Amino acid sequence: MVKHVVCRFDELDVGKITPGKIGRSEVIVSKLPSGEVRVVGGRCPHQGAALEHGRISGRTSSDTPNEMEFCNYGETLRCPWHGFEFSLIDGCPVVPGAKNWPMNLRIFDAKVEGNDVVVTL
Numbered sequence: 001m002v003k004h005v006v007c008r009f010d011e012l013d014v015g016k017i018t019p020g021k022i023g024r025s026e027v028i029v030s031k032l033p034s035g036e037v038r039v040v041g042g043r044c045p046h047q048g049a050a051l052e053h054g055r056i057s058g059r060t061s062s063d064t065p066n067e068m069e070f071c072n073y074g075e076t077l078r079c080p081w082h083g084f085e086f087s088l089i090d091g092c093p094v095v096p097g098a099k100n101w102p103m104n105l106r107i108f109d110a111k112v113e114g115n116d117v118v119v120t121l
């Protein structure tokens, strides 16, 4: 098992994408509203766009016609190429019914040690 320091914890913020590396592989890092740190593979599972150029936001939800609510700010990653959106909570596409698509973000187990964000592989 090898520890990789991906970035500094104080570089992170909710809604901000921080690029990092695990060895020679690009990853992106963000802080979730819960305070948890998310380290994600740097390429989109659709056609490989560099996710560091994407955007983190929220999504809209509605149970009632003509009413819409903005929710989950900081938990949704939008790809810069075709606009597919993925949950930073579980890596799945956020389109309803898409849970079984073979297209999830790769999420790495990350820990914060002092001011370092660390992934052990």
Ligand code: FES
Residues within 6 Å of the ligand: 044, 045, 046, 047, 048, 049, 079, 080, 081, 082, 083, 084
């Ligand atoms: S490459 Fe990301 S949505 Fe197509």
